């Protein structure tokens with residue numbers, strides 16, 4: 311045996327002991343469970359290869375937390391077995407095959423399938439229907455007496471309903487439902503107290519309280535899944551019937567369990583629970599299959615503390631540890647700089663993750679992520695992976711803090727972060743290739759101009775090759791230019807040109823959305839198009855009468871300001887002219903504004919009105935489709951004159967424009983108001 315193996319085993323034991331202390335005593339684990347399991351697995355494998363290394367104090371020689379001195383010890387009359395774990399379809403198939411072989415049955419076998427709750431295993435003895443004693447699983451043979459605490463868990467009946475057996479020992483999982491867990495943590499945080507890392511630690515920590523009043527204040531629940539000692543009752547034929555009986559006695563059982571057939575049924579159940587997992591009110595880490603017929607369970611028996619008739623099929627770990635290799639900044643369409651952590655690739659939640667977004671600089675600072683840090687990555691279900699936290703205990707001395715770049719990593723323009731805003735932006739606008747590239751990709755995307763075949767890679771080639779600087783350049787691309795691109799055949803070039811040609815016939819909402827104006831998504835683009843009917847009316851309103859733009863449903867001052875800024879830029883008006891010149895066209899929509907009673911009428915307000923502010927008058931007129939202008943000209947239809955009106959009133963008289971006083975304005979508005 312190598313000295314290396316002995317040293318490694320010693321190092322593993324020391325590390326595991328340290329994690330045990332943090333987990334069981336401090337209730338503050340440093341690493342995810344899956345990482346802990348890996349350490350144990352490595353130690354087990356090492357000891358299996360070198361049995362002479364096994365020592366009685368090795369953590370592999372103790373199944374779970376030894377009973378603490380604070381609680382009385384309970385010896386389980388029927389040992390509490392553990393569950394074998396499986397991770398793959400093959401593991402499930404092998405489990406089923408072994409069971410069938412041992413039973414000499416052709417199959418398919420019926421299984422009772424249930425969620426594997428992430429809580430704490432507990433056993434409770436009812437004598438003549440009354441709850442007598444409850445204990446934790448401990449090491450499976452001896453546990454802790456937690457009767458006083460379990461009595462405070464409201465889903466545990468203190469008395470069984472109906473005719474109860476002389477002795478009934480029920481076993482199940484005590485857990486903290488997610489809603490209660492989140493509420494508990496919120497409240498603990500508000501009080502400045504310690505929070506729990508996960509619902510299981512919350513359940514364990516709550517049940518192992520010396521003061522039962524503390525346990526009583528925690529939202530614990532329990533589901534029963536099996537039996538220990540039973541006297542005075544004949545067991546039914548099946549697991550499913552057994553659980554029915556427990557329910558009759560008033561004991562809670564999990565409502566999401568089901569009877570399934572064969573491996574296929576098991577896998578179907580596994581996938582189904584995987585899908586539903588995120589919406590379940592409690593946390594689960596897999597499912598459990600149990601041979602349904604108790605006579606078969608009896609014949610299958612158990613090996614080394616785990617029944618041969620049950621298997622825990624675990625979901626892939628949702629959290630894993632890895633290292634941050636770098637933090638890079640990505641520039642989006644609107645110039646927003648997004649920090650992205652490049653990771654040492656890690657397998658988590660069933661996929662390999664090598665990048666994770668850090669959202670913005672505030673987030674980087676809040677989480678204090680540094681290059682070289684060891685971090686916990688989480689990927690739950692189909693959710694985008696996230697960086698949960700930094701393990702500061704593992705921070706190397708050279709770990710470098712992340713700084714917000716002063717210049718854009720792509721175009722070297724200045725980066726600005728507005729006070730109070732989380733997002734930092736490149737100020738390069740369209741001169742920044744990253745923004746240009748994103749703008750063109752967005753322009754061509756399915757819900758925008760829908761140019762089929764113009765994907766991210768191709769856009770990058772076109773922009774990098776200098777062929778396309780603005781979306782309008784797409785419409786002047788030639789077959790020859792496309793031929794010069796990598797992996798672009800004659801046929802695909804022709805197809806692309808055809809798709810570009812097709813995109814010319816579009817709709818106003820699509821075009822508006824395609825322009826990529828900040829905060830103008832599809833819904834806003836549609837509302838704007840419907841309201842104004844055609845682009846010129848929108849441009850004029852956006853530039854000169856933002857209050858009219860704000861009349862559009864869901865458009866507030868921020869969107870109005872973005873529209874104003876966009877159409878005020880000469881480059882953007884030129885873009886629209888070029889698109890039109892290239893033949894991009896759209897049917898005008900029936901404008902809602904055109905149908906309004908004062909559509910096409912221009913008003914000028916002057917002087918002070920007694921009953922409303924100038925702004926209110928302006929809004930009321932705009933709402934009816936009127937345009938409110940600042941100065942009187944030949945194009946003015948009406949002038950509204952209040953008290954102390956000056957030169958505008960004179961000008962109106964000069965030009966012979968009708969003048970309304972406040973009463974006339976009210977009549978006009980009143981006639982048209984709903």
Ligand code: D41
Pocket residue numbers: 390391392393424425426427428429431447483535536598600617620
């Ligand atoms: O939901 C669970 N965590 C769960 C745990 C379950 N649904 N069924 C279980 N069945 C067993 C056997 C088959 C051994 C009676 C279990 C456990 N055991 C278990 N919990 C903790 C250790 C073992």
